[in-house]
Structures are given as C-alpha cells and as structure tokens.
Amino acid sequence: MDLINKIFYSAASARYKVVKKVLILGGTGDAVKLAARLATIPEIEVISSLAGRTKKPSALVGQVRIGGFGGAEGLANYLQENAIDFLIDATHPCAGQITMNGAIAVKAANIHHLMLVRPQWEKVSGDNWIEVESVAAAAQAIPASINRVFITSGRQQLEPFLQRSQIYPETWYLMRSIDPPDIELPNSEVLLDRGPFSLEQERQLLRDYQIQAIVSKNSGGEATCAKIIAARELGIPIIMVQRPASPEGEKVTGIEDAIAWLLESRINF
Numbered sequence: 001m002d003l004i005n006k007i008f009y010s011a012a013s014a015r016y017k018v019v020k021k022v023l024i025l026g027g028t029g030d031a032v033k034l035a036a037r038l039a040t041i042p043e044i045e046v047i048s049s050l051a052g053r054t055k056k057p058s059a060l061v062g063q064v065r066i067g068g069f070g071g072a073e074g075l076a077n078y079l080q081e082n083a084i085d086f087l088i089d090a091t092h093p094c095a096g097q098i099t100m101n102g103a104i105a106v107k108a109a110n111i112h113h114l115m116l117v118r119p120q121w122e123k124v125s126g127d128n129w130i131e132v133e134s135v136a137a138a139a140q141a142i143p144a145s146i147n148r149v150f151i152t153s154g155r156q157q158l159e160p161f162l163q164r165s166q167i168y169p170e171t172w173y174l175m176r177s178i179d180p181p182d183i184e185l186p187n188s189e190v191l192l193d194r195g196p197f198s199l200e201q202e203r204q205l206l207r208d209y210q211i212q213a214i215v216s217k218n219s220g221g222e223a224t225c226a227k228i229i230a231a232r233e234l235g236i237p238i239i240m241v242q243r244p245a246s247p248e249g250e251k252v253t254g255i256e257d258a259i260a261w262l263l264e265s266r267i268n269f
C-alpha cells in the first residue's frame, strides 16, 4: 500500500467506529459468563447492567453499571447517550419488566437486540407440580395440610407468605436466598446461600428439614435444578411459578449461541 492509500485508510478507520459496544442486562450466572466471554473478543466493549438487588454480586469482567434506568424511555436514552450498538438481555426469565423495557427501548434506539433465555424446566414422569402464574398464587396454592414449606422463589416476594401465615399460623417456612430478606416470616428459618446446589446437598436439605412442599420459579438451567430432581425422588410437590410472557424478538438459549449471533450481527452491522 502506498503512502497516499495508507493515509486514506487510517483516516477512514478513525472516522468510522470500529469498536462495538454491547450492553448486557444481567443479574444471572449466564450474564456473568457471557460478559467474561465477550471481553475476550477484540473490538467488543462490554458493559453489564445490574438492578442492584444483591449486596455482593458475582464478580463481573468488563464495565458495570448499577441501578434502574427509569423505565423503557430511560433505557432508550441510556442506549443512545452511550452509543450502545447491541443490547443482550440475559436477565432472569422471570424478570418480566426489564425484558419488556428492553424490547421497547431497542426499537426507539434502533439497535440490535437479543434475548438470552435458558430453556425452562419441563415436567417429567414422577414430578408433582402445581403450576401457578405468580408468587402470590403460589402462596395461595400451598395445600392446607402442608406444614413445612421450602421457599426458593426469592426474598423480594415474601408478602404473600406472610399473609398465608396469618391464615395458617402452624406452617413453618424455610427460605433460601443470597441476601437476608427484608420481611421476616414469623415461623421460619433463613438459609443464606448461592447456587449451584448439588443433588446430594438438595436431597439432604429436604430430608433434614422434613420439607413437604417447595415453592420455585421455573428458572430453568442447571444451577438450581437439583431441587427439582430431589423433590421427584422424595415425592415432594413443587408449587411452580410460571414465567411471564416474553416479548417478540430474537432469542437464543445458550451463551455460545449469543456469541455467534453477536459476531454475525457485527459483520452485517
């Protein structure tokens, strides 16, 4: 390449942005892994966004921002002001609001959008699931005869169990979460722990605490799946909270598929 061409090409590449910015909506183990993988790809800048619910979130590779955006409009503004090229929604499948906001915001900002949605758990022979649409419905669906309940649906939605405990004060609850809950259930114990949990651990826990029913969200994935298998083995019913409806848009189920999508979109962008 002669000198004139060299000057032309370096001026052109300075004018056009080569680095692509990816915003990951996070709060899940998959989002942590995705950020780490994307950080190794040249010319990709990764920013992970967390709601700020967990006091000590898992360590993230790349930039991190914490806190809500202020609805879909706030997120659209953020995408534009920060010149984000790609939004990858890797939030928990039950985090319906932020996913809806993401789908609206990308249209306003006119950028590429992908939802990383791990497959949900499917009921198999031997499972005894009571499927409900919300945590409130789950609390109401616990049979009156059940006295020892394992709550794994998160510390943020304990109000319905507090209400239930006023009707059935004899029920005892075991609550597992990463951070301590704000609400204290009267007849309960809190286990502070972060998955993944092994099958042996879950079997032991269900036996030790003489659990008669589990409340779970249909999170899918491997990290918290062992309780589903242990419950099946021990004949324990699960009150399973279904996922909210998700918006139309491009979806993949795994991290490698998300990376392939990004690399392909980058070429065509």
Ligand SMILES: NC(=O)c1ccc[n+]([C@@H]2O[C@H](COP(=O)([O-])OP(=O)(O)OC[C@H]3O[C@@H](n4cnc5c(N)ncnc54)[C@H](OP(=O)(O)O)[C@@H]3O)[C@@H](O)[C@H]2O)c1
Pocket (backbone or CB within 6 Å): 025, 026, 027, 028, 049, 050, 051, 053, 066, 067, 068, 069, 070, 071, 072, 074, 075, 090, 091, 092, 094, 095, 096, 097, 098, 099, 101, 153, 154, 217
């Ligand atoms: N729901 C679950 O069972 C669950 C389980 C494990 C982890 N998580 C994680 O915890 C976070 C909150 O879950 P949620 O169910 O409360 O969500 P949500 O109901 O869908 O979202 C409520 C609001 O929280 C803010 N928000 C949520 N995720 C955010 C993110 N990644 N970055 C910035 N702001 C975010 C948004 O506020 P603004 O409207 O102000 O932007 C959103 O409107 C999510 O990131 C999710 O991945 C949720």
